[in-house]
Amino acid sequence: MSKLYFQKAQSIEKLLSALSYSSIFILVDENTFKHCYPLVRGMLPDHTLIQIEAGEQHKDINSCQLIWNSLSQQNADRNALLINLGGGVITDIGGFCASTYKRGIRFINLPTTLLSQVDASVGGKTGIDFNGYKNQIGVFNEPEFVLIDTSFHQTLPERELRSGFAEMLKHGLIADAQHWKDLVGCDFNLISNQLLENSVSIKQKVVEKDPNEKGLRKILNFGHTIGHALESALLNSNEPLLHGEAIAHGMRCEASIAYELEYIPQEELNQINESLLKIYGPLKIKKALRENILRLCKQDKKNQNGDIRMSLLNKIGEANYDIAVSENTILNALDNCL
Ligand SMILES: NC(=O)c1ccc[n+]([C@@H]2O[C@H](COP(=O)([O-])OP(=O)(O)OC[C@H]3O[C@@H](n4cnc5c(N)ncnc54)[C@H](O)[C@@H]3O)[C@@H](O)[C@H]2O)c1
Numbered sequence: 332m333s334k335l336y337f338q339k340a341q342s343i344e345k346l347l348s349a350l351s352y353s354s355i356f357i358l359v360d361e362n363t364f365k366h367c368y369p370l371v372r373g374m375l376p377d378h379t380l381i382q383i384e385a386g387e388q389h390k391d392i393n394s395c396q397l398i399w400n401s402l403s404q405q406n407a408d409r410n411a412l413l414i415n416l417g418g419g420v421i422t423d424i425g426g427f428c429a430s431t432y433k434r435g436i437r438f439i440n441l442p443t444t445l446l447s448q449v450d451a452s453v454g455g456k457t458g459i460d461f462n463g464y465k466n467q468i469g470v471f472n473e474p475e476f477v478l479i480d481t482s483f484h485q486t487l488p489e490r491e492l493r494s495g496f497a498e499m500l501k502h503g504l505i506a507d508a509q510h511w512k513d514l515v516g517c518d519f520n521l522i523s524n525q526l527l528e529n530s531v532s533i534k535q536k537v538v539e540k541d542p543n544e545k546g547l548r549k550i551l552n553f554g555h556t557i558g559h560a561l562e563s564a565l566l567n568s569n570e571p572l573l574h575g576e577a578i579a580h581g582m583r584c585e586a587s588i589a590y591e592l593e594y595i596p597q598e599e600l601n602q603i604n605e606s607l608l609k610i611y612g613p614l615k616i617k618k619a620l621r622e623n624i625l626r627l628c629k630q631d632k633k634n635q636n637g638d639i640r641m642s643l644l645n646k647i648g649e650a651n652y653d654i655a656v657s658e659n660t661i662l663n664a665l666d667n668c669l
C-alpha cells in the first residue's frame with residue numbers, strides 16, 4: 332500500500348528528494364492550475380506542466396492522448412515521475428496514464444478535493460470513462476505516495492466539500508460508529524487533519540485486506556448502488572447531483588432497505604436519516620424516473636446472475652456485502668425516501 336502523508340503540500344520538496352527520477356511532470360486542470368499549483372510551484376524541482384480540461388466529461392481517452400503526447404514529446408523515460416495535482420478526475424486519469432505509459436512510470440497523488448483526499452486518491456483504482464460508462468477502462472496501481480493537505484479546501488466551493496464529506500460519513504457508517512458520531516457533530520467546512528486521517532485509514536484498512544475487490548472491499552460501495560443510479564439518472568437534468576450528494580441520498584435509501592430486511596433497527600435508521608437530511612436536504616424525483624433508476628441499479632457491477640446485490644449495514648459501524656435485494660424492495664425504498 333502507498334504511504335499516506337498528512338502534511339502541508341510544501342513538504343513535497345523533501346519527499347521528492349528521497350526519490351530518484353529522470354524528469355518530473357505535473358498534471359493539473361484549469362482550476363487546480365489556478366488554485367493549487369501556486370501553493371507547491373516553488374517547492375518543485377524543474378518540471379513540465381500538463382493541463383487537461385476540468386470535469387468528469389474530460390476523464391476520457393482524448394485527455395489520455397494529450398497526457399501521453401506530452402510525456403512522449405518531452406522524452407519522458409521509464410524513470411520519469413508524474414505528480415497528479417487535482418481532484419478525483421486528475422488522480423484517476425493521471426494514475427491510469429502513468430500506469431500505461433511505457434508499461435508504467437511512477438506517480439504521486441496530491442489530491443485537492445475532499446472527495447479525492449478521502450477516497451479517490453487512495454486504494455489503487457485508476458481509470459477513465461469510456462462509451463458513456465464510468466471507469467470502464469483502468470488498472471489497479473498504487474502511487475508512490477499520497478500527500479494530503481487540508482489547505483486546498485480553502486478554494487473549494489462549499490458544495491464540493493459537502494459532497495466529499497458524504498464518503499467520510501460512509502466510512503463511519505460501514506466500519507466505525509465513533510467516526511460517524513464525530514462527523515455528525517462537526518462542521519464539514521472545517522475538517523481537521525485528525526478526522527481526515529481517521530476516515531482515510533478506514534478505507535486503507537479495508538483495501539489492504541481485499542485490494543482487488545473480491546469480497547470485503549465491496550462494503551465501500553454502501554450507498555453506491557442507488558447513489559450511482561441517481562447520479563446517472565439526473566446527469567442530464569436541470570439539477571445534476573455531485574457524486575457525494577448522490578451517495579448521501581443513496582445511503583438513505585439503502586439504510587431503509589437494511590431496515591426493511593431487518594438488518595438495522597428503527598432507531599438507527601432514524602438517526603441516519605436525520606443526520607443525512609440535515610446536511611443534504613431531501614431529494615424529490617419524478618415518479619416516472621423510478622423505473623429508470625431501477626434499470627440503472629440492474630446494471631451495477633456488483634450484481635451476480637441477474638440479481639441486484641448490495642452492500643448494506645448490519646448496524647451503524649458495520650456492513651455486509653453481496654446481499655440480494657428484490658426490485659420491489661428497491662422501488663419501496665425509492666418511494667419512502669425520495
Ligand atoms: N479511484 C477511486 O477509487 C475513486 C473513488 C471515488 C471517486 N473517484 C472518481 O473521482 C472523480 C470525482 O472526484 P472529484 O469530486 O474530486 O472531482 P474533480 O476532480 O472533477 O474535482 C471537482 C472540481 O473541483 C475543482 N477543484 C479541484 N481542487 C480544487 C481546489 N482545491 N480548489 C478549487 N477547485 C478545485 C476541479 O477542477 C473540478 O472542477 C470521479 O471521476 C470519480 O469516478 C475515484
Ligand SMILES: [Zn+2]
Pocket residue numbers: 450498555574578
Ligand atoms: Zn463514491
